[in-house]
Amino acid sequence: MIYKYDSEDKLIVAVDCIIFGFDNEGLKILLVKRAIKPEIGKWSLMGGFLKKDETLTASAKRVLKTLTGLENIYLEQLEAYSEVNRDPAERTISVAFSALLNMVEQKWELEKSFEAKWFPINAFPVLIFDHNMMVERALKRLRYKAQTQPQELKLLPKKFTMLQLRTLFEAILDTKLDKRNFTTKINTMNIVKRLDEKDMSSSKKGSYLYEFLEYD
Amino acid sequence: MIYKYDSEDKLIVAVDCIIFGFDNEGLKILLVKRAIKPEIGKWSLMGGFLKKDETLTASAKRVLKTLTGLENIYLEQLEAYSEVNRDPAERTISVAFSALLNMVEQKWELEKSFEAKWFPINAFPVLIFDHNMMVERALKRLRYKAQTQPQELKLLPKKFTMLQLRTLFEAILDTKLDKRNFTTKINTMNIVKRLDEKDMSSSKKGSYLYEFLEYD
DNA sequence: CCAAAAGTGTTTGTACTACACCCATGT
């Protein structure tokens, strides 16, 4: 026998993805021009609606795949947004997710049927609904991650130089970091291993490549 | 003109509250015996369903008020749970909230129409659905809060002794803390003020009472 | 006067900060 909560309200649940990218210049955020009403034509986070038979994470992954073709991406649930009039079209609640993409060894491409664009994190437009709040929160979380679990920052190519890693940190934390102190700190953290390989593209001497250590 | 997302799925959204209390003996969690099917009679978090015209936070506050009569309680949104079959009765997603109650100068009482009971945090029963996961998460968050914003731990009476505060920390962090180091740390944090008053109930000498500083 | 709990300081190690020079090599 199956019981049902017959008299309870039902409503639409959405997911919105804050997609961060890093390209050695700075931290970027991926936005799309909204294709449906209301607020059609305005910049927005990439989002979608939760289906009856999928989890929130699956839904966010589906959205991400639609936009970039990518699967198996680090996706983290942030927070649910539920102001009654957050979406003027209809009562919806939305759960925010954040994803991190490596823009350098880019194994994906933006789906062309969407008008999508990367914006620098410190110069992106006003977004629809409560999306700007969501980005704020995601940035806070990203800064926290950088301090506590930098190995989760899947924004770099598999092999990267100390300079790349430091530039990433500087972009996320929006600050300058001392080269020597940064190297010692990363080393004492025991999260990377130095390879024998060097990257020769940026100098005559070449700079060592590193990899994040895998942990079980 | 108003637009609607007509073809999207709608579903039931629930809130579940992880309610922590502290009574100088240890950290407790408030559970209720479930009164509706399915899983009727099993221990569960206090929960409810989101109504069309209320925010998630309002919904969680309503649940808390129903159970304890209390309003204006520190409530924090944790995470949304959305496994498709998490509730065998019907597809629902649930957003977890955590609340902190002071069991000592208890200004509230448990609503008698519910069979509700405080359990020690390290000895409570298996709960329905994914509620045990929710408690795990809430505990993690509580530990984090203790480290970073102890003044948010509204688990103590307004005036408390260092011993009470330390016992609370020990309960939350599940560890022993050195008396001297703890006092110095709390003092350098600048989050409490020592009153001229002493609590004489526990010793002949009496121990100073403290209050959390208000911050704007 | 003594039992019971409260209060208090010092030392040691570890982590963070600031700071400047030498190294390797392609041209």
Added chain:
DNA sequence: ACATGGGTGTAGTACAAACACTTTTGG
């Protein structure tokens, strides 16, 4: 040989951890 970016060490300071004795007073 030199210009370019890469790599490295030290000294000072601040914070965390370990550790034990003295104070107060009701009984």
